[in-house]
Amino acid sequence: MWNGFEIKEFEFEGKEAWIVFPYSDSADDKKKIADADGRWLLKTEYWGAFPEVEIEMLNRGFHLVGVQNISRFATEEDCERKARLVKYISDTYGLRDKCVTVGYSLGGAHAVNFTGFHPECVSCIYLDAPVLNFCDYPGRMPSEECEGVWENEFKYAYPGVSRAMLLNFANHPMNKIPVLKEQRIPIVMLYGTEDMSVNYNANGRLLEMEYEGSDLLKVIPRQLQGHHPHGGLYDKSELIEFILKNSK
Numbered sequence: 313m314w315n316g317f318e319i320k321e322f323e324f325e326g327k328e329a330w331i332v333f334p335y336s337d338s339a340d341d342k343k344k345i346a347d348a349d350g351r352w353l354l355k356t357e358y359w360g361a362f363p364e365v366e367i368e369m370l371n372r373g374f375h376l377v378g379v380q381n382i383s384r385f386a387t388e389e390d391c392e393r394k395a396r397l398v399k400y401i402s403d404t405y406g407l408r409d410k411c412v413t414v415g416y417s418l419g420g421a422h423a424v425n426f427t428g429f430h431p432e433c434v435s436c437i438y439l440d441a442p443v444l445n446f447c448d449y450p451g452r453m454p455s456e457e458c459e460g461v462w463e464n465e466f467k468y469a470y471p472g473v474s475r476a477m478l479l480n481f482a483n484h485p486m487n488k489i490p491v492l493k494e495q496r497i498p499i500v501m502l503y504g505t506e507d508m509s510v511n512y513n514a515n516g517r518l519l520e521m522e523y524e525g526s527d528l529l530k531v532i533p534r535q536l537q538g539h540h541p542h543g544g545l546y547d548k549s550e551l552i553e554f555i556l557k558n559s560k
Contacts, residue, residue: 332376348373354411357419362542383469384418386425395430410435416542421485428488431495436558439501440542444485448514498558504537
């Protein structure tokens with residue numbers, strides 16, 4: 313069981329993967345599953361972390377899926393695996409051929425890069441304090457945290473890419489934002505006004521500026537909150553309503 317729901321763990325292309333079912337024998341829950349009409353969430357990174365919103369959507373009949381990544385930095389290889397996973401989940405479980413991506417922090421980098429490569433796989437995106445600019449994280453200097461992440465993770469994800477090369481780096485999630493806008497992908501984005509880990513002005517603000525004037529983007533500040541807890545709104549009704557409306 314996963315937070316009171318049935319979970320199936322399986323291997324997908326050599327990586328650990330999970331699907332959580334909203335199954336119940338009650339007539340009430342069967343109606344919720346019918347109302348969800350095969351809709352599902354794809355948690356792009358940090359499986360199991362800050363699951364409150366995912367639990368709420370499971371309670372509304374959605375399924376929840378995740379797959380292990382090679383890197384937290386949204387490489388094309390990880391994005392392509394997700395595209396094949398979407399097809400597998402749709403074919404195997406009879407769910408929709410588009411998912412709702414859920415991306416917290418570096419999971420946001422995955423959600424945006426994946427959608428940029430495969431917009432046909434995504435109905436809408438839920439982001440929370442997303443990393444969209446690798447010049448800021450982990451490229452920011454001086455920063456002991458960023459330096460450790462750069463040396464121990466980023467250099468393995470993108471061998472041969474130096475900080476100087478980041479200015480022209482094609483795989484920045486922010487470079488996929490025009491594709492998302494062109495494809496009219498709806499996005500709801502939360503951020504903490506006191507976030508010291510992922511600078512909003514260097515990350516989420518770029519998305520907000522690109523979508524300016526569009527009703528496809530809803531931005532929800534988490535007042536006086538830092539990077540954590542993700543999804544840390546007292547009242548999540550706006551967020552839930554956006555997902556329900558834009559995943560139809």
